[in-house]
Amino acid sequence: MDKCLYKxxxxxxxxxxxxxxxxxMNDPNTTEYKAIRQLCADFPAMKIVKRTHRTVSYTHLRAHx
Numbered sequence: 246m247d248k249c250l251y252k253x254x255x256x257x258x259x260x261x262x263x264x265x266x267x268x269x270m271n272d273p274n275t276t277e278y279k280a281i282r283q284l285c286a287d288f289p290a291m292k293i294v295k296r297t298h299r300t301v302s303y304t305h306l307r308a309h310x
Contacts, residue, residue, distance in 0.1 A: 250277060252296075253284065259294045260284055267295060 250266030253259075260281070262270070269277040284291070 251281065251284075253288075253291070258290060259292050260288075261294050261296050263296050 250269070251260055251262045254261065262281070266277050266281075269275045270281050272278060281293070285293075
């Protein structure tokens with residue numbers, strides 16, 4: 246795992262994963278699968294949440310009149 250595909254938040258009690266991590270963890274031979282499995286074993290009360298893209302809001306823009 247060369248880049249961070251998941252983030253553990255102990256305050257919110259969640260493990261946030263990227264779409265790439267979710268895809269890779271479907272294969273039991275990958276390091277992502279093993280890492281998430283170990284995290285779930287260590288912290289069984291934590292929920293796994295998929296990270297979503299941030300949406301850009303254009304409500305503050307106004308057309309020139």
